[in-house]
Structures are given as C-alpha cells and as structure tokens.
Amino acid sequence: MSGVLRSEVRKISTTRLWWIMLLCVFLLGGGYALVPAFSANLAQSTVGDPTPAFEAPGTLRSIYNGGNTLARILALVIGILAMGGEYRYKTMATTYLATPKRIRVIFAKAASLIGFGLLYGMASVLAGLLVAIPFVLIKNGSLFLGRADTWRSLILGVASIALWTLIGMGLGILVRSMVLAMLVGIGFAYVVEPSLAALFFFKEWDLGLNLMPTGATNAMLGVTNPFLFAARDPFTWWQGMLVLAAWCLLPAVAGVLFTVRRDVT
C-alpha cells in the first residue's frame, strides 16, 4: 500500500465517524430490510399467492438489499466528509504539503473510500441476510444461496455502496463547503431525485429513471418494486453500474478540473 493511500485510510480509521456509520448501516439497514420482509410475509398470508413469497428468489433479493437505500445515503455522507472535512477543518494544506501532486491525493481518497464503501456494503447485505433467515425458517422458504443471481445481487449490492461513496467524494471535491455539499447531496437524494423519479415513473419515461443514480442502483440490484419507482424496463445490471460510475466521475472530474487546482486558502 502506498504511503498516500495508507495516510488516507488512517484519516478515516482514526476518527469515530467510520464505525458509528458502520453501526448505523448495519442496524438501520437491518431495519430497512424488515420492510420488504414483512410486506412479503403479509402478501403470503393474506393473498395466498400460488408461489409463496419466500420461495421466490426476487423477494429474497429485495430483502438482502433492503438496507441499500439507507446505506447508500450514509455512503454518500462518508464520501462528502472525506473531502469536505479537509476543507472544513483546514487540513487540506497539510495534506497537499505531504502529497503536493494533488491528483494522487484524490486517487488515494477514492481508493480508501472504495475500501470502506465495500465494508459498509457488506454490513448492509449481512444485515439483510440476517433479517431474511427467520422469515425463511418460519415460512419454510429458501435463502436461494445456491443461485448465481442471488450472489450477483449480493455482490452488486456491496459494490453499489462503494460507488455511492465516490459520488459523495466527487461532490465533496466540487463543492468546497462541507455543509453546502451535505445539503446538496442529501437534498438531491431525498428531495430532487424522488420527485424526478415519481415524475418519470408516472410519465413512464424509463430512460430517465434508468439514468438517475437511484434508478441505476435499482437496475444493478435487480429491484423491480414499483413502490421504489423502479423502471418497468430497467437497464441490465452492468448498464446500471456504468451509469452509477458516470455519476461518480461527473462531479469528481469537474472538481479536479475546477477546484482542486486552485490555491489552498
């Protein structure tokens, strides 16, 4: 591990935030996973579906990634803080003095965030798995861990969280005020995007949905729940991943071009 990467990993690991976030992702993510689990349970008890919910692989996938909607927001926050914290606490100068080739700092931050993002992703998926187990046992269903598409959904669920940390980092680079970056990031995730998604959903404009970060994440995970405004004709998982990667790169590249080169005040 290069010095600058080790330095960036230490920056995250030496503050409390990272494990508080990890705990949040695990506990709250587990809570979020209860929603699809209970709704499937309810559907199975009342409707009397011919194929019981816990015997459908899609149901299990949506429980495993039930925490994703929350975990991705926390991942976004971690990403914003990794860069925004340096501006906020005026430690950017010290960072650039140690690594004057600034682009190396950006790459090292991205790499360390991918690492922590994967960790959060695993915590989220693990929480979903733990939530699913009692339901499956009670309802005599299956965890479908023998199926390739289950594993793909688990792995992509983990990967999507890592990508969301990078969206946050890009935003943190571009917007040099941490507070503003947080407002923009969370505002976009909780207000702008759901509004647009609802609009696109009712206009049946699938391309719009697929090109949004949430839609792209849904496509990656194979989520088809209409309550999440999932596109009727979603992108394939790799198309979704590419769209999400573009959402990471867009603010990061703009930030590197316009703000990283500027004088450190």
Add this chain to the structure above:
Amino acid sequence: MAGSAGRSAVAPLVPVSRRKVEPIVINRLSKYFGRTRAVNNLSFTVEPGRVTGFLGPNGAGKTTTLRVLVGLAAPTAGTATFGRQPYVDLLHPQQTVGCVLEANFHPGRTGRNHLRVLAATAGVGEDRVDELLELVGLADMARRPASSYSLGMRQRLALAGALLGDPDYLILDEPANALDPEGTRWLRAFLRNFASQGRTVLMSSHLLHEVGATADDIVVINDGRLVKKTKMADLDLQGTSRVRVSNIDRAERALAELNTTVRRGTDEQGPYLRISSQDTYVIGATLFNANVAVFELTRERYELEEQFFEMLKGNDRPGRRRSA
C-alpha cells in the same frame, strides 16, 4: 516542551553532513489576487546553515510568499524553488521540507493519530512519531483529541508534524504567535541547532525582536517588495541615549552639531530626545556648553523595532508608524 526535552534535537535519520542543502531561491516572484499585488517581483535567496528571519508588517506578503514556495498557491509570475526544484517536484517533500504554517487539525483526531497520518506519507514509523511527541513535549497529551489542545500545543504538534520526515528545510510562518515565552526560548535553541547542522530555516514574523535573537540573516519586505536583505551582524545596531533637558529646542540644536541623529519623543514622563550615540560624556559636555540643564541622561539598548521601521519607511519618524 522545554522541560522534558531541553535542547536535544531528534537525531537526523541521515547524517546531515552528507547532504547538500541548496539555498531557497525566490526569483522575480509575483502573486496577484485580482488587482491586489500581494507579492510584487520579489527576489531573494535563503542560505543553508543559517536562520533567516522573513520580516514585514502584517499584509506585507510574507505568508503569500511562503505559500507559493510550498506549492499551496500558484505564482502569477516568477519562481520559488529549493535549489532548482519547485516544491511540487520534490521527490520526498516531507523528508526535504518541513512547514509550520497554520496549526489546523481534525478536532476528533488525537495528536498522535494526526502524526500517524503524516508518518504514512513521510515513510516513517510509529517510533518516530513517539520520538517527536516526546521532543515537543506532547507525549502526555498524545492520545487526547486535538480539539482539547491549547493554541501553543497545536503549534507544537504542527512543528512535530513538520519534523517527522527529518527535513533539510524548515519553514515557519509566525511561529512565535501562539507560543508562550518558554516555548519561544525552546524554539530558538532548536532552530539554532537545526541550522548549525547545515540545514535551512526560514521563519516569518512581523516583529523584529522575535527573530532578532535567532536569525543570522533577515529579509524585510513591505507591500510585496523587497526592502532589505542583510546579515543580522551587519545591521547597524548601535545603541542610543535618552536625555531630558530644560530647553529641548536648544538641546536639539546643540546635539545636531555632533555627528548623530537626534529625535524627539514623548513618553509618560514627558518629552525627551533620543540620540544615536551612547557617548554620554560627549552628550553631557555638549549640553553643558549649550547651557542646558540635564535632568536625565540614560544609555538605551538599541531599538530593534525602530530599526525595522526605519527600513520599512526610509528613516521616517517612528511616530508615523504604519499600523500593522
């Protein structure tokens, strides 16, 4: 830090005698912020093996010059280099240059962890971190968050961070601002020792007396331009004398005959004359011959600040000092 470590310096990782430390070269450097010319065609060199005081009133462009030198700000024109290398091109920046600019830390990170973050890029281990915490007297506070540190402690932590890589150059921006008198004395001794190993110290200050006791050379700038670069030893630091007399006009005329400069001043005890000579015999005799009664005749230590402002204002009267 003075108590625990005294004057002992951390042993250099590489014997300094084997290194070749090049001068810092500021060459026709300009930096504009919009229409403000913070640094204006500034040129000077900073020699190795010496402590150089970088002086000027607040707003003179010292900090801007230092920030351009270490790559935090881009110059509008000109260069600022270590030997021939700009900071950005240094292969091992932390092993070459140590900087104490502002003492800013993540409030939740402990002092020791702050140094561990820097140790990763400096390529040094945890033992070096502990060694430096000991040196600057922060060993007891090492595992407390930086938010609990006093201003002086933050300054010392910043110094420890700058020294992690055992650099050849040490750049300090107004180091005395946050240090207590004891810390300042310790720092002086440390910097003298550092420079005596053939390394380079460049420290800025807006007060001459802060660097007067430490510096070998001084570079004075004002309004972004070079005012003077001189060896401390070449500064005309002759002492002055002060007299209070019965007739200040007559005394001034009489003393003007001597080969000295005479200035009027007033303090809480009333008006006085300051003469740029400590020959009280001649001064006393001259005033006697001029029929002036002498109430007080005192030798004064040289007035460093006054010399400084003379450099800035070109022998202006000290009463018209530019406010900092």
